[in-house]
Amino acid sequence: MLPLVAIVGRPNVGKSTLFNRLVGKKLALVDDTPGVTRDRRSGDAKLGDLRFTIMDTAGLEDADPESLAGRMRSQTEAALAECDAILFVIDARVGMTPLDGHFADIVRRSKPPVILVANKAEGKVGMAGAYESFELGLGDPVPISAEHGEGMADLYSALREVF
C-alpha cells in the first residue's frame, strides 16, 4: 500500500490545483468559487521518485454559515484519521485568516506529521503570507506555486523526511 497524504486547508488556497499537479491529470475540479470541490478525491501521486496516494478534501459549497465550520471539521478530521502525512495549505498572497487558524488547530492535534505549504508563492507578492504563517506553529512553510509548478523540489524534500 502506498502512503496516504491528505491535502487540507480552508477553501480557495489551491488544494485542488496542488492535487492536480501531483496527480498530473485534471481530476479535481478547480474553480474560482471557494469550496467548489464536491467530494474527497484521491489519486496516485508522483513527485520525483516518491509514489503516494494523495487525497483532496473539500465539499463546502452550499453550506450555510451556521454549519460551515462543523462540516469542514468533520471532513478534515475524517481525512486526517486515515493518512500518513498532511499537507496543510495556506494562501501566501492572502496571508493568515481566522479560518486558517481554525484548520491549524485541527491539524496540530492530529497524529500524522504536518507539512505547512504556502501556495501561490510565485513572484514577490507571494512571500508575505509565507512569513506570516510561521505564527501557526507548524514549522517552516514550504513556499510553492501549485499553478506554476514551483517549489516542487522543496515539497519533495519535506515529504521525503516524513515517509
Ligand code: GDP
Ligand atoms: P481549493 O478550494 O483549495 O481547492 O482551491 P483551488 O485549487 O480550487 O484554487 C482556487 C483558486 O486559486 C483558483 O482560481 C486557482 O487557479 C488559484 N490558484 C491555485 N494555485 C495557485 C498558485 O499557485 N498561484 C496562483 N496565483 N493562484 C493559484
Ligand code: MG
Ligand atoms: Mg478544491
